[in-house]
Amino acid sequence: MNDPQDRGATLVFPAIDQMALEYLRAARSRGERVVCAASVASDEIAAEFGLHRLPLIYDDDFAACFLPLVQQESISRLFCPVASVHHFMRRFIASQHLTLELIGQSPIRQQVDQHRQLMARAQRLLPFVQRCANGAPTLSLFEVAGVLRQAGYIYGESNDDKLAAMMGVLASAPAGDVVEIGSLMGRSAFVLLYLAWRYRIGPLLTVDPWQTDSAIQHESPDEFQSLVDDWDFEVLSEGFMVNMVPMRADDHAHLRMPAAEGFKKYASGAAIASMYGHRVPFSGKIAAIHIDGNHDYASVQQDCALWLDRMLPGAWLILDDYIWAHGDGPYRAGNELLRDAAERIEYAFFCGKALFVKLRH
Numbered sequence: 299m300n301d302p303q304d305r306g307a308t309l310v311f312p313a314i315d316q317m318a319l320e321y322l323r324a325a326r327s328r329g330e331r332v333v334c335a336a337s338v339a340s341d342e343i344a345a346e347f348g349l350h351r352l353p354l355i356y357d358d359d360f361a362a363c364f365l366p367l368v369q370q371e372s373i374s375r376l377f378c379p380v381a382s383v384h385h386f387m388r389r390f391i392a393s394q395h396l397t398l399e400l401i402g403q404s405p406i407r408q409q410v411d412q413h414r415q416l417m418a419r420a421q422r423l424l425p426f427v428q429r430c431a432n433g434a435p436t437l438s439l440f441e442v443a444g445v446l447r448q449a450g451y452i453y454g455e456s457n458d459d460k461l462a463a464m465m466g467v468l469a470s471a472p473a474g475d476v477v478e479i480g481s482l483m484g485r486s487a488f489v490l491l492y493l494a495w496r497y498r499i500g501p502l503l504t505v506d507p508w509q510t511d512s513a514i515q516h517e518s519p520d521e522f523q524s525l526v527d528d529w530d531f532e533v534l535s536e537g538f539m540v541n542m543v544p545m546r547a548d549d550h551a552h553l554r555m556p557a558a559e560g561f562k563k564y565a566s567g568a569a570i571a572s573m574y575g576h577r578v579p580f581s582g583k584i585a586a587i588h589i590d591g592n593h594d595y596a597s598v599q600q601d602c603a604l605w606l607d608r609m610l611p612g613a614w615l616i617l618d619d620y621i622w623a624h625g626d627g628p629y630r631a632g633n634e635l636l637r638d639a640a641e642r643i644e645y646a647f648f649c650g651k652a653l654f655v656k657l658r659h
């Protein structure tokens with residue numbers, strides 16, 4: 299039974315919502331035959347997949363319409379994205395002695411399980427967040443869970459351990475600007491903006507040109523470099539803005555340019571506007587910086603050199619991909635930083651592929 303086609307078709311009922319659409323598209327991409335049915339029209343689904351009309355599950359003629367459809371379309375599995383219908387169908391299948399497989403758990407059960415799994419993740423990370431905060435008041439369990447959940451909706455390259463370390467270390471950052479170089483679609487920027495507000499640190503500046511020339515990392519293997527071709531950079535830029543909307547975006551500005559150019563603008567004290575057009579009150583002094591732009595050695599080294607100059611006593615520098623499978627730019631630049639700025643550094647640690655450096659007060 300390796301071929302999904304051998305199984306008969308999957309009926310998606312009621313095919314009316316986003317969950318149904320996501321199942322349908324995923325099923326199509328893995329070659330699973332799908333049939334859609336609903337009691338109310340869904341134009342989008344009907345246009346893309348076709349739609350059989352069925353009566354409401356409470357109507358007397360439901361069984362008389364549902365059973366022939368199962369026969370005609372050789373339905374062997376059923377996907378129900380609506381909790382009440384899932385509940386009804388589980389009983390209906392048993393009472394009619396059907397050999398239909400009801401896929402997965404009910405949407406309610408899924409929510410319960412997902413929430414418990416999220417809380418278990420947050421519970422596991424909370425002691426680490428507290429250790430990274432080093433005695434400073436830090437986030438509650440609910441906040442850690444909330445940050446993980448929202449960040450999880452955003453495509454990105456920062457893992458749980460790195461985000462947890464960020465949640466902890468920023469608790470001890472001085473007041474000043476928070477800067478991120480390299481934002482992709484905003485997973486880490488979203489977390490930084492939350493933390494900058496939560497710990498009353500200051501506004502967030504993100505810098506990312508979202509363009510091919512900057513994104514290519516010449517020191518990485520060809521295979522890795524060609525990943526750039528998969529991106530549509532306008533989608534990245536638009537996606538980033540959409541992902542930041544739920545945060546109070548007036549404390550955030552983005553410079554769509556390479557980091558070196560961004561530094562010139564930031565250091566000049568020129569007005570930098572939020573996505574709503576309001577001037578963001580940057581102080582020109584950095585409380586925390588996340589360096590995650592181009593990973594070629596010269597770029598990382600330049601990012602460290604330029605922006606370090608503006609860092610406050612007690613500030614945090616987070617250098618991503620210090621240990622990285624696709625090149626050693628961040629590792630070499632990070633080691634130089636540890637050596638050359640040793641007298642400014644209070645301590646450093648490695649976590650979630652990133653190097654965390656705390657400057658002396």
Ligand SMILES: C[S@@+](CC[C@H](N)C(=O)[O-])C[C@H]1O[C@@H](n2cnc3c(N)ncnc32)[C@H](O)[C@@H]1O
Pocket residue numbers: 453454455456479480481482483484485486487505506507508509512513555556557558590591592597
């Ligand atoms: C690894 S991704 C960032 C991931 C993001 N911080 C996250 O956690 O999801 C690297 C980003 O750096 C950006 N980038 C490349 N060259 C850059 C440069 N010179 N200055 C700023 N950003 C750059 C790329 O466009 C890309 O979005």
